[in-house]
Amino acid sequence: MRHVSEPAPLPEIPVPSDQDGIDLLRVEIDAADAEIVRLIQRRTALSQAIGQARKSLGGPRIVYSREMAILDRFRALGPAGTDLGMLLLAMGRGKLGRK
C-alpha cells in the first residue's frame, strides 16, 4: 500500500501530433508551474516558522539529519533534483527568496 505522503504515480503523456496538442500541454505546464510556485511559497513559510520556533527554543539553525532525509527524496529527480532540494532548503533558511 502507498504511504499517505506519497502522491499517486503520474499518468503517461502521449506525444502530441499537432500544434493544438502542443498548446494543450502548455496549458497544463502553466497550471503546474503556478502550483509549484504556490507550493514553494508554502514550503518556505513552513520552514521559516519551524526555524523561528527552534530559535526561540534555543535549538540549532540547521538540522543536518533532517536536511539529508529531504535531499534523499529530491535525489529521485537526478543531480538537478539535489540542486533543487538544496535551493528549497536555502529558501527556508532565509538565504534566498527574500522580497
Ligand SMILES: O=C(O)C(=O)C[C@]1(C(=O)O)C=C[C@@H](O)C=C1
Ligand atoms: O524540519 C526542520 O527542522 C526545519 O527547520 C525545516 C528545514 C526545511 O526547510 O525542510 C529547514 C532547516 C533545517 O536545517 C531542516 C529542515
